[in-house]
Each structure stands twice: as C-alpha cells, then as structure tokens.
Amino acid sequence: MRYSGSALSVNGVTKRFGGLVAVDNMEFSVGEHEMVGIIGPNGSGKTTMMNMISGTFKPTSGSISMMGSRISDLPAQEITRRGVGRTFQLVRLLPSLSVLENVIAGAVFGHRKRWGREAEDHAHRMLERVGMDAMSYAPVSSLTYIDQKRVELARVLAGDPEILLLDEWLAGLNPTELETGIELIHDLRKEGRTVILVEHVMDAIRSLCDRCVVMSSGVKIAEGSPDVVLSDPEVIRAYLGDDDA
Amino acid sequence: MSRSGFKELAIAACLAILAGFVPLVFNNYWLSISVTAMMYIALCTSWVMFSGPTHYISLASGAFFGIGGYLVATGMSDYQMSFWLMAGISALVATILAGLIGAATLRLSGVYFVIFTLGLAEMIRNLVSWVQNNFLGSRGLYVLTDFTEAHIYWMLLVLAAAAYFLGWYINRSRLGFALRIIGNDETVARHVGINTATAKIVLFMTTGFFGALVGAVIAPRYSYIEPNQVFSPELSFMVVIMALLGGAGRLWGPIVGVIPFTLVWEYVSLQFPNQTTMFIGLIFLLIVFVLPNGIVGRLEQVAVKIRQGGH
Numbered sequence: 001m002r003y004s005g006s007a008l009s010v011n012g013v014t015k016r017f018g019g020l021v022a023v024d025n026m027e028f029s030v031g032e033h034e035m036v037g038i039i040g041p042n043g044s045g046k047t048t049m050m051n052m053i054s055g056t057f058k059p060t061s062g063s064i065s066m067m068g069s070r071i072s073d074l075p076a077q078e079i080t081r082r083g084v085g086r087t088f089q090l091v092r093l094l095p096s097l098s099v100l101e102n103v104i105a106g107a108v109f110g111h112r113k114r115w116g117r118e119a120e121d122h123a124h125r126m127l128e129r130v131g132m133d134a135m136s137y138a139p140v141s142s143l144t145y146i147d148q149k150r151v152e153l154a155r156v157l158a159g160d161p162e163i164l165l166l167d168e169w170l171a172g173l174n175p176t177e178l179e180t181g182i183e184l185i186h187d188l189r190k191e192g193r194t195v196i197l198v199e200h201v202m203d204a205i206r207s208l209c210d211r212c213v214v215m216s217s218g219v220k221i222a223e224g225s226p227d228v229v230l231s232d233p234e235v236i237r238a239y240l241g242d243d244d245a
Numbered sequence: 246m247s248r249s250g251f252k253e254l255a256i257a258a259c260l261a262i263l264a265g266f267v268p269l270v271f272n273n274y275w276l277s278i279s280v281t282a283m284m285y286i287a288l289c290t291s292w293v294m295f296s297g298p299t300h301y302i303s304l305a306s307g308a309f310f311g312i313g314g315y316l317v318a319t320g321m322s323d324y325q326m327s328f329w330l331m332a333g334i335s336a337l338v339a340t341i342l343a344g345l346i347g348a349a350t351l352r353l354s355g356v357y358f359v360i361f362t363l364g365l366a367e368m369i370r371n372l373v374s375w376v377q378n379n380f381l382g383s384r385g386l387y388v389l390t391d392f393t394e395a396h397i398y399w400m401l402l403v404l405a406a407a408a409y410f411l412g413w414y415i416n417r418s419r420l421g422f423a424l425r426i427i428g429n430d431e432t433v434a435r436h437v438g439i440n441t442a443t444a445k446i447v448l449f450m451t452t453g454f455f456g457a458l459v460g461a462v463i464a465p466r467y468s469y470i471e472p473n474q475v476f477s478p479e480l481s482f483m484v485v486i487m488a489l490l491g492g493a494g495r496l497w498g499p500i501v502g503v504i505p506f507t508l509v510w511e512y513v514s515l516q517f518p519n520q521t522t523m524f525i526g527l528i529f530l531l532i533v534f535v536l537p538n539g540i541v542g543r544l545e546q547v548a549v550k551i552r553q554g555g556h
Contacts, residue, residue: 054436080438094429105426108419109438115419159437 013062040215085161110159268395289499291455311476313460318386332461343453347446370476492539
C-alpha cells in the first residue's frame with residue numbers, strides 16, 4: 001500500500017461475527033495531528049472498529065494501515081509497539097498494582113520502552129499531566145470512576161503513542177467530571193496528537209473533533225466537520241428514526 | 246522497593262546456609278524428612294514462579310519430575326550413562342516439552358489449562374509404561390550411585406536456592422512485571438505491548454527445567470524405579486496444595502507452606518496410613534475457606550493490622 005500521507009487509513013474493512021456483519025466495508029483515514037470522532041447510535045459498530053484498529057479483532061476482510069504500512073495482520077502487542085495506544089470502553093486498570101505501577105505498565109513495553117528509574121519518573125510525569133500524581137501510591141480500588149479513567153489515560157500516554165484511541169472516554173461522567181475530562185482531551189489536541197475517539201457526548205464532539213465519521217449498522221453514512229455532519233438529515237434519521245416511525 | 250528486595254534475598258541466603266547444616270545436625274530419620282521437604286521446596290518454588298503471578302494452575306509437575314527420574318534411571322540402567330549427563334539431558338527434554346505444551350495450551354484460559362496439564366501428565370505416564378513394558382523388556386530400573394542421603398539433600402538445596410534466586414531475579418525484571426500484568430488482565434497486557442504468549446511460555450519452561458532436575462536428583466534415593474512411581478499424579482497435587490498453603494503471592498510462600506505440611510504429613514502417614522487422602526482434602530478445604538492467600542497472605546494481613554494499630 002502506498003503511503004498516502006495519513007497517519008491511519010482504513011481500507012474496505014469488514015468484520016463478521018458468524019452471520020452478523022458488525023462493520024461493513026468501512027473506509028476512512030486520519031491525518032497526522034488530526035482529531036477524528038467516530039459516532040453513531042448504539043450497536044453501529046464503533047467499538048468493533050476501534051477493536052480492529054488496536055488489534056483486539058482481526059478484520060474479516062480489508063486492511064488497516066499506519067503510516068503506510070499494514071497493521072491489520074499484526075497481534076495487539078505489536079500494534080501497540082508500533083505506536084497505537086488505546087483506552088477501553090469499560091475502564092480497565094490492573095487491580096493488584098498501585099496507581100503508579102499501573103502507569104509504569106504503559107511505559108515499559110510500549111512504543112518507547114523505559115525501565116527502572118526512568119520509567120518511574122516518566123509515569124509520575126504522566127500522572128501529573130492528568131492531575132493524579134498525588135494518588136500515585138494509592139490502591140486502584142480507592143479511586144473514583146473519573147480518577148480511574150485518568151489513570152488509564154496516563155497509562156496509555158506513558159507509552160508515547162503516535163495514535164491515540166479513546167473509546168467512550170467521557171461516558172459515565174457527571175457534569176463536573178465531564179468538564180475536567182473534556183479539558184484533558186483538549187490538552188491532547190493542543191499538543192497536536194493524532195486521536196480517534198468514539199463518543200456519545202455531542203458537546204464534546206463539536207468542541208474537540210476536526211472531523212467526524214458517522215456509522216450506522218456497520219456502515220459509514222456520513223463524514224465531515226461535526227457541524228455539517230450533525231445536521232445531515234440521514235445522520236439525524238439514524239439517531240432518532242424516521243418521522244413516521 | 247529495591248532495598249527491601251535485597252533484604253529479602255539476604256534473608257533467603259542466610260536460611261539456605263543454615264539449611265546446609267541440616268545433614269550434619271540431624272539423625273537419619275529427620276534427614277529423610279528434610280530431603281522430602283527440600284524436594285517440595287524446590288518444586289513449589291519453581292511452580293510459584295509461573296503460577297503465582299499468572300494464576301495458571303499447572304498440574305504438570307509430576308510429568309516433569311517423572312521425566313527427570315525416568316531418564317536418569319533408563320540411562321544409567323540400560324545404557325551405562327553417567328548420572329550427571331542424564332540429569333542434564335532430562336532437564337533439556339523437560340524444558341523443550343514445557344515449551345511445546347506452553348505453545349499449545351497457554352492460549353487456553355483457566356480451567357482448560359489445568360485439565361490439559363493433568364491429562365498430559367497421565368498420558369506421559371501411560372506412554373512411558375507402555376513403551377517400557379512392550380519394547381524395553383524390564384519393568385523396573387536401577388539407579389545405583391554413591392550418593393548418600395546428605396548428598397541428595399545438598400543437591401536439592403542447591404536447586405531450591407537456584408530456583409529462588411532465579412525467581413527473585415525475574416520478579417525484579419521486565420519479565421516479572423509483565424507476568425504480574427498478565428495475571429491482572431491479559432487484554433490490558435497485550436495492549437500495553439506485552440507478548441503474553443512468549444512471557445508465559447518462558448516461565449513455564451523454567452518450571453519444567455527445575456521439575457526434571459529435582460526428579461533426576463531424587464532418583465538415586467529410590468534405587469529402583471518404575472514409571473508408575475515417578476510419574477505419580479499425586480505429586481502434582483501435593484505441589485499445588487503446599488504452594489497454595491504457603492501462599493502463591495510471594496516467592497517465599499512455598500517455604501512457609503512446605504515445612505509444616507511435610508511434618509504433619511509425616512505424622513498422619515505414620516498414625517493414619519489409610520487416611521492420607523482425606524488429610525489432603527482437609528488441607529484443601531482449609532486453604533479455600535480460611536487461608537485463600539495462604540499462610541503468607543494471612544501473615545501480611547496481620548502485619549498491616551499491627552502497623553495500623555500502632556498509629
């Protein structure tokens with residue numbers, strides 16, 4: 001595949017689970033330093049799409065390339081090492097490790113590898129960045145939901161990913177937490193990171209995303225700037241149903 | 246963090262040196278119990294290296310142990326090989342076998358892995374018995390060496406110390422950290438960039454390596470060896486129970502578990518020789534209901550309480 005200048009490109013990707021087509025011939029690309037949102041109603045295949053990019057699932061057909069080289073045949077750990085970092089829809093921390101160790105975990109084996117003192121210092125910096133350094137030595141079980149999410153984000157950032165995948169990172173937060181959350185993602189944007197986020201919080205999408213890809217029933221139904229896409233009649237129909245329904 | 250690691254190692258070294266004097270101090274009866282205990286300490290320590298952090302319960306100890314004992318016996322009995330050469334070969338064979346088992350099964354999760362290792366150990370036992378009976382003629386094999394009980398004890402002590410040191414070293418390495426992450430959440434492990442299959446296979450191979458060496462070293466104690474005896478499935482269960490009794494969360498857990506277990510076991514098998522299986526069952530219930538994290542886990546709980554009480 002020729003390097004088309006995009007950080008990530010998804011080419012005709014389909015995923016079938018038995019008879020169910022979860023993602024059908026998806027096609028989009030993400031430029032460097034771009035923040036792209038994948039939106040769509042529940043069950044439209046957004047998370048499946050994320051799972052294919054991160055290597056949790058292999059596409060049934062089609063390919064995904066990063067900086068022009070194909071990654072869709074690689075196992076998840078290899079994709080991580082190439083520089084794709086992700087958070088999980090339901091936050092996943094390592095319960096028997098401290099907060100600091102959770103973040104070190106992201107720094108040791110990932111895209112840039114660190115160990116010992118260097119990894120520890122780096123993890124502290126990442127925790128500071130998400131405003132969690134004071135909790136470094138706390139057990140994970142004592143954290144609130146937003147704090148768990150922040151630690152998970154710090155873990156992903158600790159691996160210095162080239163492309164960041166945020167799977168409903170803002171879901172389940174209360175209004176104050178949401179503000180903190182959006183601010184954090186804004187900072188990532190200011191740093192010029194390449195980010196793909198799956199999100200339901202429309203305010204966040206409007207203020208954060210350069211571009212949106214809208215999925216419905218596994219198919220891409222629209223693509224463009226958030227304002228344009230969110231006023232597209234077909235997108236509104238996908239979310240709210242037909243007038244006569 | 247690192248200083249306490251070295252303290253732990255220093256304590257272990259002192260204990261190992263002290264343990265070295267056992268054959269000079271104890272009479273034959275106690276030495277014989279000590280050999281059994283040392284054998285289980287070596288086996289459990291290498292078991293905990295893999296199963297402790299990953300929570301994969303392996304019942305293959307008997308298979309690796311049997312490979313050690315059987316290869317030493319066959320080599321010395323039928324082919325006039327030296328003990329040392331056969332011990333080395335058996336360790337190599339068991340390590341390779343562990344690698345193959347690992348590659349085939351470590352993708353399996355939890356209970357499937359347990360059942361597979363149990364089945365595998367049984368299969369090897371029956372296969373070796375069958376080959377022995379049909380093609381190699383004699384049923385039993387003789388292991389005749391100049392080793393005394395004390396020599397065997399010291400060799401086992403060296404193995405136990407080596408297993409402990411390796412485990413300590415791995416715990417402080419990237420590999421050890423990777424295993425802890427795998428034990429917590431394998432999906433996360435893959436997504437932070439860990440090659441989970443390789444990490445698990447490497448550790449499982451060290452378990453195989455030590456299992457075979459322990460089997461090889463203990464073989465001269467029995468003099469006469471039958472496949473059914475060295476590939477005993479009971480051994481696999483004993484290793485698991487003693488390791489869990491001590492606590493699989495710490496490398497020194499097995500030492501805390503093996504010593505009391507061996508002593509009580511000795512008493513039970515003398516006084517109630519027909520109820521030993523029931524005793525294993527009782528210990529297992531004790532672990533599940535009273536000591537889910539082993540003796541070590543309970544001790545640490547108490548230590549935390551005392552520290553909090555002090556404030």
